[in-house]
Amino acid sequence: MALPSSILRVEPTLLLKTLKAGQVGRVAAIYRVDEIAVYEDPDSSPRLSRLLQLLLNYQATPPHLKKRVFPLRRELKYASLMPPLKIPSHTVPAEPKVGAILDGYVESCSGKSCRVFLGSVGYGVLRSRARPGEVVTVKIGEVRSGRIVLEKASWGELYNGFSVSRFKRLEEAVTSFRRRGYRVIATDKKGLCPPESWKVLAETPSAKTLIVFGGPYKGVLEYTNPHLYDSVINVIPRQGTETVRTEEALLATLEAISVLESL
Structure with a gap:
């Protein structure tokens, strides 16, 4: 999945930024996401992208190795409060x-x-x-x-967490994944609604799909061309709130994929 580092911009303190990153990582692990691509949207910055990548990498690292892999640094002050993945x-x-x-x-x-x-x-x-x-x-x-x-050795079929990559622009992330044979599906309120969106997800192998999420201030279609994607979907067409946060769209989309795969 790909998400913008601007999801941290809405949080005013390092503590809240850390907890937000932990929430995203935990949801990603629950639904067996194997790679998270962090990108910069118009409301983000290189500093926020580096921070989100660092926090997610820390969370994905086995607890018994964290002190070896990560030296003491200010950005990890609250990292111990991130929810454990327990994989x-x-x-x-x-x-x-x-x-x-x-x-x-x-x-x-x-x-x-x-x-x-x-x-x-x-x-x-x-x-x-x-x-x-x-x-x-x-x-x-x-x-x-x-x-x-x-x-x-390897973990074989057992889920082993996610890797984290970082891109300057969303277009760079999409290009990188396409070279590896991925289909790219974006989520946006202007996208296809159910049942059309369910058909798109059902027909797409999740192992070779990049799901793109927008940020808290702008949807992906506000700063990228729709032709960049194979499909654009909306999994919450009748939302009761004015906006849907990225982490909420993440949860709804991954749950939809999980349900469709189990049918």
Whole structure:
């Protein structure tokens, strides 16, 4: 999904900005969003985009690795108040068990061997190339005399959170995703209403779809050409409020996609 960093502009303090970012990240994880593209709309700024990307990346990082990945900085003052995602990669076993999969932080490498921090489990040795400072998914292959030997692994079909990318303009984000074979659907109050909007969502594989959301001050059609998108939809055609906030449109749209996929 793509959303503008101007969603933070409406919040007057760093605390409220942090909580807003946490709300967005939590909703994204609930509906298994795998990538969030942060872009600058006319009401945003590079500073807000960097802040939103930082906060979302912090939230998506496993709790046992946060202190390793993120140095102390003012922007993360309230990050501990963001709601936890509680996804599989954010849970660490109480003790090292052969076959367990978890995320670790590469502290150092020598030749083809790397020392990997695993949180409360301790440290493991990964006999594979990696970069110091990198977060890697590993499997415990062997535990012998307190020594943990690791293998590179993946989470497979299990949901492993989202990555966060940042773009100067929405058009750049759309171009980037199209090159990867994505369809692009925008949400706007001037878009197709149900049942036409449901048909659009039902006919589009969510794994290869970028859903674009507008900001708190302007809808996407106010600053981009409708021809930029494959479809423009409105999932809340009879809203009772004057406006629908981005995080509210996000929740309604992702829920609609989830329901249609389960039919």
